[in-house]
Amino acid sequence: MRRVVRFLVGVGAGGAILAGYLYTVGAETVLSRAIAVTPWALAIIAVLVILEGLADAIGVWASIAPLGDGISPGKSVQFALAGDFFDTLSPAGPVSSEPIMARFFSVATETGYSEALGVRSTAKYVKSGTQTVFSTVLGMFVLFGTPDATPILLTFGVSIAGLVVFGGVILRTRSYLSKGITAVLTPAVSRISGLYRDQPYDRAFIAAGVDRYWQRIVGFQETPGLLALIAVGGLIEQFLTAAALWVALAGLGVDSVFLPILVIIPLPQVASVVPIPGSVGAYDLLLGGALVVVAGVPGTAATAAVLVVRTLSLPFSGIAGGISVAHLRGWRLRA
Numbered sequence: 001m002r003r004v005v006r007f008l009v010g011v012g013a014g015g016a017i018l019a020g021y022l023y024t025v026g027a028e029t030v031l032s033r034a035i036a037v038t039p040w041a042l043a044i045i046a047v048l049v050i051l052e053g054l055a056d057a058i059g060v061w062a063s064i065a066p067l068g069d070g071i072s073p074g075k076s077v078q079f080a081l082a083g084d085f086f087d088t089l090s091p092a093g094p095v096s097s098e099p100i101m102a103r104f105f106s107v108a109t110e111t112g113y114s115e116a117l118g119v120r121s122t123a124k125y126v127k128s129g130t131q132t133v134f135s136t137v138l139g140m141f142v143l144f145g146t147p148d149a150t151p152i153l154l155t156f157g158v159s160i161a162g163l164v165v166f167g168g169v170i171l172r173t174r175s176y177l178s179k180g181i182t183a184v185l186t187p188a189v190s191r192i193s194g195l196y197r198d199q200p201y202d203r204a205f206i207a208a209g210v211d212r213y214w215q216r217i218v219g220f221q222e223t224p225g226l227l228a229l230i231a232v233g234g235l236i237e238q239f240l241t242a243a244a245l246w247v248a249l250a251g252l253g254v255d256s257v258f259l260p261i262l263v264i265i266p267l268p269q270v271a272s273v274v275p276i277p278g279s280v281g282a283y284d285l286l287l288g289g290a291l292v293v294v295a296g297v298p299g300t301a302a303t304a305a306v307l308v309v310r311t312l313s314l315p316f317s318g319i320a321g322g323i324s325v326a327h328l329r330g331w332r333l334r335a
Contacts, residue, residue: 017088017318021310033304034311041251042308045244049313052240053320056080058233062226063123066219067116068109075108078324085321088314098124107330114209118216125167126227127234131266132159134235139263143294152267152294174214182207238265241309245287248305249297256295264290 034042054077061076071079082104086097098120105116136156143153170177186203194200220227242262249256267290291302 011319011322015315015319017322018315021314033307036304037248037251037308041247042312044247045251045309046312048240048244048247049309049316052237052244052313053081053084053316055233055236055240056084058236059123059127059230062229062233063119064105064109064116065226066119066216066223067105067111071108078327079105079108081317081321081324082328083321084317085325088317088321104328104330107328112209112212114213115216118213119220121213122217122220122227123230125163126230128266129160129163130231130234131238132156132163134238135263135266136160138259142259142263152264152290155267171218178207178210178214181210185210238262241265244309244313245291245305248308249291249301251308252301252304254297254301254305256291256297260295261291264294 037045057073057076057080060080060083061071061073064071064076064079079101083097083101086100089097099117102113102117102120105120106113109116136153139153139156182203186206189206190200190202239262242258242265245261246256246258264287267286288299288302288306291297291305292299295302297305
């Protein structure tokens with residue numbers, strides 16, 4: 001009975017995400033765009049969307065491998081789908097969803113929350129950095145000499161510089177950051193833990209947890225193979241997303257070049273700064289506009305292709321992810 005309830009809860013959550021998207025964009029608009037795409041293209045897009053969701057499991061498995069005994073490939077898929085669910089539902093994407101997922105990773109591996117958050121923070125940083133660097137290098141060859149593409153290449157360049165500076169500053173000042181984080185977290189963590197523990201967590205416990213968080217990040221220096229696997233998983237996801245858009249355009253009867261589409265895939269990540277679950281609207285606008293500028297796709301076709309891909313990807317991440325989330329261990333806080 002409990003399994004049935006969890007399944008229904010997951011389906012209901014996914015259905016709510018789809019309903020919210022259709023309400024925001026307009027059901028008639030989405031339906032008209034979907035009808036315009038040939039059936040064979042819709043089928044291929046659906047397969048690519050599913051494969052893209054499953055590809056995230058590569059990075060999940062590699063990032064969690066240092067914790068305890070790690071997790072199995074099957075569990076990696078479950079956690080990848082659950083992470084996509086929270087990425088879609090959370091206002092700031094991975095920035096707000098990873099702290100949620102760290103709870104479930106820590107329970108599954110029987111390790112501390114701070115350690116789980118440390119490895120997942122590293123994974124997201126490496127994945128985003130790899131995709132941005134790859135798009136920048138590829139864009140310099142594919143888009144060189146295209147005036148309209150200059151702002152996009154500059155955006156990627158600034159993003160790389162920001163990632164390097166941000167990462168360097170964080171690592172060099174982590175001792176000072178640790179003191180500040182400990183001071184800020186101690187009152188809240190102590191109060192919350194007092195609700196389910198006889199002895200609330202004190203400042204020393206929190207300081208030790210923050211130290212373990214940094215140790216997990218720095219510890220990846222000893223396992224470069226895992227970092228490489230995370231990077232490869234991110235590139236596979238990028239290729240699959242680009243392929244889905246390319247197929248959508250082909251299904252609309254629009255001829256387009258694959259490589260420029262591949263370049264712009266990481267660009268909508270900036271949409272996560274918009275506090276809207278799933279970055280509805282912001283993501284679509286950025287990706288559709290980039291298709292017009294970089295790939296030379298007509299505006300109407302670009303909008304239609306993005307809507308079709310999003311209409312298939314959101315229900316998958318919502319329903320499959322919702323079911324995965326409903327079956328996660330770690331919902332109950334225990335002493």
